[in-house]
Amino acid sequence: MKKVSLEDISKELGVSKTLVSFVMNGRAKEKRISEEMTEKVLAKAKEMGYKANYLARALRTGKSNTLGLIMADISNAFFAKLARSIENEANEFGYNVIFGSSDEDSVKSGKLIEVFKNKKVDGLIICPAMDDIKYIKRLQKEKYPYVLVDRYFADVKSNVVVVNNQIGSYKIVNDQIKQGKKKIAMVNFNVGLINMDDRFIGYKEALEANGLQLDQSLVKNVSFKDMEKETELAIEELLEQQETIDTIYFSNNQLAFLGLKYIIKNNKSVLDKISICSFDSFAVMDLMEIPMVYGTQPIQELGKYAVDLIMKQIESDTIEPQEVVLPISYSKEMM
Amino acid sequence: MKKVSLEDISKELGVSKTLVSFVMNGRAKEKRISEEMTEKVLAKAKEMGYKANYLARALRTGKSNTLGLIMADISNAFFAKLARSIENEANEFGYNVIFGSSDEDSVKSGKLIEVFKNKKVDGLIICPAMDDIKYIKRLQKEKYPYVLVDRYFADVKSNVVVVNNQIGSYKIVNDQIKQGKKKIAMVNFNVGLINMDDRFIGYKEALEANGLQLDQSLVKNVSFKDMEKETELAIEELLEQQETIDTIYFSNNQLAFLGLKYIIKNNKSVLDKISICSFDSFAVMDLMEIPMVYGTQPIQELGKYAVDLIMKQIESDTIEPQEVVLPISYSKEMM
DNA sequence: CTGAAAGCGCTTACAG
DNA sequence: CTGAAAGCGCTTACAG
Structure with missing residues (x-):
């Protein structure tokens, strides 16, 4: 050494x-x-x-030039890309990134926040789990530099970088209706995250705006823990009512992936009758033979803005919390 | 604060x-x-x-409880999953992970190694780029705890965790031949990485073992920097000789993805005549309508062994460098 | 232009 | 059983 x-x-x-x-x-x-x-x-x-010795310098100056990044799961393509984007932008400022996955578990994210703070990261970038609001409130009170990405809490004024989930979701569903679909099922996460809720609201509003009734039996909720099994179950249940369904709308990439996998394995022909759409895309969606409508999140920008907001906080002690809302783009022209 | x-x-x-x-x-x-x-x-x-204050403790004790992880690109599914596995196992030992992407660029990885060392990580887990051997040699000389994952250098005795690229590749190609294929093209990375070289060797040996001639015009090399463009070019060139080809073998998941994307977009029907196989899989391969043979790397184990090896080094000053070679598994029974 | 000294917040011999 | 003191390797007022 x-x-x-x-x-x-x-x-x-x-x-x-x-x-x-x-x-x-x-x-x-x-x-x-x-x-x-x-x-x-x-x-x-x-x-x-x-x-x-950066440790000694950090101890003396109070600046570690390290950022803490907490996501649900870095092995998920969305977060992996986000991590890369954050890494790149952090490097621009001479920073490195230490990361951790919470698995949407608030106990885990709480621990990660604590440890990263004690390791004296200069700021935290967090994709918070549902019950993380207590930690976020504390960070806010302590004026610890942090920014929330992908999700946020209506109750705490924070620095936030997200996409417009509601509008994005509305557009996708509205597009389906304009194409003549009338029975649109939705498979959603029930993790109580505001971004997921907003996607549901967008769905609901698109229905209403087009004079369609919300049918709760067409809305399936899936938990993070048993995602695969519950998604399969949801699909099964939906397919039982397949005469009455013409679209299945997945609220994120993982659900779309799992759902499609199940459909393709077990009941592929149903795709002739039922359209698929997804808020989020996964890598090879457009390699598949199945026509799909999906949104694409501006992950590069999410990461870049997140780091920039953290840096602003680090450089100037107090800044007014800012909310950056970015639009998503779509796989094909929609109205 | x-x-x-x-x-x-x-x-x-x-x-x-x-x-x-x-x-x-x-x-x-x-x-x-x-x-x-x-x-x-x-x-x-x-x-x-x-x-x-962990910084103060680390300065005093010389132990930061942080591991440095250097990969080609964390946004790549393989590395993202590897990162997650490493994170999990590191947590078991009370460690966190700071990461960086090298983009297969030795200048970048050199800088990352330096910075992480100065931030006093207790050990480095590295997926080295081609010219990283000089850094690795130095680490070895300094007895700095490190382990190489996915790739290694024949010249430096290191702690290494890899899959058996040569045998894995051999099996895939051999399987094609047993199925009656005779003109097997290969699309490979030319980054000079031993794992990629080994995959080529496996390909070559499978041909030889079956009395087939290696035809250099069927081997296409692609660089990391212009991966997409060069893969497309490679496919184009291969398709020009399509009467003489019956299989395209991709040496990793990225190449397979890009290659397939191009084929599907531009010349889908050719897949009736040409088989596809890949050393590595990407997430939704088995959702696609195209029958494919591919290997699957034991990413969980790679990460776990890597951390375990690092920990052994951290705990006992000098251990004999160990090489862990894991087998890959396949998408379907092969001989 | 340069230096002696304090201090960041810990841990750990050493002493009693 | 408990404490005073040194030291990890820096940075930075302060002094000259």
Whole structure:
């Protein structure tokens, strides 16, 4: 392991740590340290293979140049891409990212928040689980820099970066109706997350706006824990009423994936009669033979804005919480 | 932000920091601190909302309880799943993970290694890019705990966790031949990575073992940087000779995805004549109408073994480098 | 232009 | 059983 410290260099050179520190941090000019001294220090540092210990610096300055990222599950394509986008933007500011997955479990996210704070991350980017509101409130009170991505809480004024779930959902469902569909089923997450709720509201409003009745038997809710099984069950139940259904609308990519998988395996021909649409896309949707309508979230932008908002907070102590709402795009022209 | 320190508690209670530290670290019994004292400290700590500053602890103990993870690109499904597996296993040991993507660029991975080391991660898990061997050699010399995943270098004895690329590849190609295919094209990465090389070797050996000639015009190499364009070009060139081809074999999931996308868009019918197979799978392969043979890597195990190997190194200073080679599984029974 | 010294918040020999 | 003190490796007022 490395062990050359500032002190080692200063001793070698018979100068103070202060001087070496200034030089190593590029403050030589500012501190009016002579050119030759600067050169000498730099040369010696290189020769000895000096590398600053960021931990020590962080302890002293209170800045770790590390961001904490908490998502439901980094192995999910949406979050994986989000993580990458956040990583890239964080790098632009000289930051690294430490991450953790909550599995939509508030106990886990609570622990992650705690640990990351104690590791002195300069800010937290969180895709909060349902019951995380208590932690978020505390962060808000402590003025700890954080930003919520993908989901948020109506009760806490936060820095937030999300897509417009309601409008996006409305458009997709409205498009189905305009195409003549009248019995549109929805498979949704029941994790109590506002983004999922909004997608449901968009669905409902599209129905209403077109004079259609909301039929609760066409709305299926699925939990995170038993996602696969419950999605399959939901599909089964829906297919039992298949004469009365002409569209199945999935509220996110995972549900769409699981649902389609089940349909294709067990009852593929039903796809001739029933349209599929999804709020969210998964990678190869458009490689499949099944025509589908789906939204695509601007993940790059979500990540970029999230980091930018964190940085603003880190740089200036108090800023008014900002809400960034981005539009989603669609797989084909819709009205 | 938090600011309650050990000292604050010790002052409140009129005891020493030492005592408080022992109690907070659960060493009260061991240090024979009285029950009541222990209780008092714990109560006060809770009351004041004390949280240990891990940075300070790390600086003092030399252990940060953080692992550095460097992959080509965390947004790639393979690496995303690997990251998750590593996260889970690291958590078991009380560790967190800081990550970075190299984009197969050795300059980037070099920087990441440096930064993570200076942030004092206790170990590095690396999916090395082609020219990373120089960094790996240095880590080896410094006895810095690290493990290579997915790829390795024949020149440096390292802790390594990989799949058996050569055998896996052999089996897939051999299976095609047994099914009567004679003209098997391969689309491969030319990033100079040993895992990719091994997949090519497996391909070659399967041909040879079956008395078939290697035809270089059927082997297409693609770079990481222009992956999409070059894959499309490769497919185009292969399809020009389509009378002479009966299988296209992709050496990883990304190439398979891009290649299939292009084929489906531009020349779907060709799939009636040409079989597709892939070393690696992507999520929805088996939802597609196209029959495919593909391998599936034991990603969970890769991550688990990687962390376990790192932990062994962290716990005992010197261990003999170990190589863990895991088998891949296949989408259907093969001979 | 340069240095001595304090301090960030811990842990851990050492001493009693 | 408990405490005073050193030290991890930095940065930064303060002084000259």
